[in-house]
Amino acid sequence: MTPARIRRLPDHLVNKIAAGEVVERPASVVKELVENSLDALCTQVTVDLKDAGRALIRVTDDGVGMSAEEVDLALLRHATSKLATDADLDAIVTLGFRGEALPAICAVTRFALSSCPRGSDTGTLVRGEGGAVSEKLLIAASGGTTVEAQDLFFNTPARLKFLKSAPSEVAAAMRLLEGIALAHLEVHFRVTHNGRPALAAPRARTLRDRMGALWGFERATRLLDVLRKDGPLAVAGLIAPPQLARGNRDEIVLIVNGRPVRDTQLTQTLIEAYRPLLARDQFPVAVLRLEMPPQEVDVNVHPTKAWVRFRSPRQVQEVLYRAVQDALRQSHVVRAQRGLRTESGSAVGATGEPAAAGSFSFVRGGPEMAPALPQSADSPRESPIAPTALPETPDNRFGTGDAAPAGQVSLFREPSAGFAAANFGQVIGQLQDTFIVSASDEEVFFVDQHVAHERVLFERLLRELDGGPLASQELLFPQPVELGAEQAGLVQDWASTLEGLGFGLEGWSGSTVVLRAVPALLRGQEPQRLIETLVEDVNRPRKGEAVPLLHRALSFVACHAAIKAHAPLQREEMARLIADLAGTQTPYFCPHGRPIVSRLSLRDIKRDLGRTW
Ligand code: ADP
Numbered sequence: 209m210t211p212a213r214i215r216r217l218p219d220h221l222v223n224k225i226a227a228g229e230v231v232e233r234p235a236s237v238v239k240e241l242v243e244n245s246l247d248a249l250c251t252q253v254t255v256d257l258k259d260a261g262r263a264l265i266r267v268t269d270d271g272v273g274m275s276a277e278e279v280d281l282a283l284l285r286h287a288t289s290k291l292a293t294d295a296d297l298d299a300i301v302t303l304g305f306r307g308e309a310l311p312a313i314c315a316v317t318r319f320a321l322s323s324c325p326r327g328s329d330t331g332t333l334v335r336g337e338g339g340a341v342s343e344k345l346l347i348a349a350s351g352g353t354t355v356e357a358q359d360l361f362f363n364t365p366a367r368l369k370f371l372k373s374a375p376s377e378v379a380a381a382m383r384l385l386e387g388i389a390l391a392h393l394e395v396h397f398r399v400t401h402n403g404r405p406a407l408a409a410p411r412a413r414t415l416r417d418r419m420g421a422l423w424g425f426e427r428a429t430r431l432l433d434v435l436r437k438d439g440p441l442a443v444a445g446l447i448a449p450p451q452l453a454r455g456n457r458d459e460i461v462l463i464v465n466g467r468p469v470r471d472t473q474l475t476q477t478l479i480e481a482y483r484p485l486l487a488r489d490q491f492p493v494a495v496l497r498l499e500m501p502p503q504e505v506d507v508n509v510h511p512t513k514a515w516v517r518f519r520s521p522r523q524v525q526e527v528l529y530r531a532v533q534d535a536l537r538q539s540h541v542v543r544a545q546r547g548l549r550t551e552s553g554s555a556v557g558a559t560g561e562p563a564a565a566g567s568f569s570f571v572r573g574g575p576e577m578a579p580a581l582p583q584s585a586d587s588p589r590e591s592p593i594a595p596t597a598l599p600e601t602p603d604n605r606f607g608t609g610d611a612a613p614a615g616q617v618s619l620f621r622e623p624s625a626g627f628a629a630a631n632f633g634q635v636i637g638q639l640q641d642t643f644i645v646s647a648s649d650e651e652v653f654f655v656d657q658h659v660a661h662e663r664v665l666f667e668r669l670l671r672e673l674d675g676g677p678l679a680s681q682e683l684l685f686p687q688p689v690e691l692g693a694e695q696a697g698l699v700q701d702w703a704s705t706l707e708g709l710g711f712g713l714e715g716w717s718g719s720t721v722v723l724r725a726v727p728a729l730l731r732g733q734e735p736q737r738l739i740e741t742l743v744e745d746v747n748r749p750r751k752g753e754a755v756p757l758l759h760r761a762l763s764f765v766a767c768h769a770a771i772k773a774h775a776p777l778q779r780e781e782m783a784r785l786i787a788d789l790a791g792t793q794t795p796y797f798c799p800h801g802r803p804i805v806s807r808l809s810l811r812d813i814k815r816d817l818g819r820t821w
Pocket residue numbers: 240244245247248269271272273274282287288289290303304305306307308309310311352353
């Protein structure tokens with residue numbers, strides 16, 4: 209084949225090729241059109257979709273509109289009203305600026321655009337398909353613009369084939385519209401799909417109101433405020449407390465200078481800030497608006513402008529991390545320590561107000577909260593709940609159980625925990641010999657005693673392992689344990705890990721393992737059963753994650769040593785357990801990822817009961 213001669217491509221083909229970058233799916237058309245409406249300073253936008261946007265996408269606004277000449281220009285590639293000079297490109301303040309969306313959309317749809325400048329009663333209507341205008345009329349109209357895009361990709365069948373199912377395309381478009389609506393509170397958004405309302409968000413005064421309109425008011429009232437300013441950088445928004453976490457990242461919205469963006473690192477930073485409070489398969493709900501001078505962020509790195517580049521990404525991550533930790537901390541700690549004092553002697557939260565900025569350091573590994581109460585024998589390291597029989601707690605340790613709130617003690621117990629945040633209040637009693645019921649000023653907690661104890665033991669043992677093998681209990685007589693060949697092989701493979709945990713293994717013969725010692729915490733358990741369940745538990749893969757062998761084996765020990773359900777507990781034992789739990793790094797989930805605490809807000813209870821004070 210001889211190569212063809214080089215030639216300039218005709219405009220319609222250029223646009224069709226460019227459309228490949230800008231217009232990927234219905235959601236991208238929605239995005240570009242709504243952004244144009246916002247740039248045109250509209251107060252209302254209506255989006256109508258048919259068949260997930262494949263049959264029709266219509267966006268109507270009441271913005272500044274365009275004159276007849278402007279309409280002609282708008283359809284040309286690289287025609288924009290938003291950039292004039294080179295310098296403008298370095299500090300972009302509009303959502304669009306590339307001047308390619310309208311021509312790209314028109315290149316791959318049957319389109320109609322009508323527009324009328326504000327204050328005029330005559331508008332322009334153009335119609336066409338595949339980028340070619342077939343009709344242009346003057347029409348009677350009022351200020352604003354409507355763009356209709358039908359039969360997306362009708363002339364690019366290869367593209368059409370890449371579209372996903374209608375529900376996924378609708379979901380993508382809705383997610384995008386939600387992000388835009390969360391970024392622009394001042395605009396009234398209406399969306400319909402196949403004639404039915406899909407989203408209605410009136411102009412909102414606050415982000416909370418907007419989130420309420422989109423995701424439900426019930427939930428919106430429970431979100432925590434985030435606000436942090438650091439020089440020219442500001443982060444503001446709302447995040448969910450850990451107990452409202454989700455199983456996916458769909459409800460994480462990051463908005464940079466009014467533009468919802470995707471940013472893997474920032475998302476990861478957000479998750480990190482929550483991490484001690486969330487199980488591995490749980491994700492935060494958050495809408496965070498980052499504001500910075502336009503020079504600090506380059507939005508011109510991707511044709512759809514979904515990704516941005518920060519001039520100093522580390523700094524942005526740092527501010528976001530701190531902002532989120534401030535918010536999480538205030539919800540859990542500051543209220544918890546009402547009336548207590550920091551090292552500097554300043555009263556913290558004595559009036560229920562958030563701590564003054566700077567009272568604490570939020571940097572991981574930095575100085576943590578000052579231990580204001582004497583660190584006594586209450587340290588969990590020194591006097592844990594004993595595994596089988598609960599401890600001989602001195603009667604006076606918690607007085608009558610009313611005087612010294614257990615949760616508060618634990619707050620100051622673990623200066624190295626980095627996130628000692630939980631407070632489960634004071635014990636009220638035990639339900640069904642299985643759940644510890646406690647209450648703080650704001651909430652009632654139901655703590656599953658078994659998983660709670662498992663979490664406490666797990667973290668304690670993990671720390672103890674730093675100092676060497678765990679305590680071991682020799683069996684009176686070494687005990688041969690019969691296993692299948694495969695199981696015996698596994699035990700042999702795991703031998704060094706198991707020995708670190710206090711198992712004493714002595715010789716293998718065929719499929720028999722000789723057990724000489726067990727972890728002290730598991731003394732008294734029947735060796736044969738113990739090893740069998742160990743192999744079964746430790747060998748069971750967990751869905752979707754690679755948990756290190758040591759952690760799997762350690763959760764086995766913790767689980768088997770932990771107090772069981774249906775075990776009556778003394779009040780002091782319960783107080784000790786919830787205090788210890790509050791001092792753990794991950795108080796809400798057991799090492800297997802099961803939740804530990806269920807909670808009711810007193811506010812909800814009061815509301816249900818019609819109590820107004
Ligand atoms: P960009 O938004 O990058 O400038 P577009 O191709 O999306 O490029 O739009 C081209 C121009 O058309 C815009 O700069 C703007 O002047 C005008 N325009 C597009 N949509 C609207 C609208 N809804 N209202 C008013 N003007 C619009």
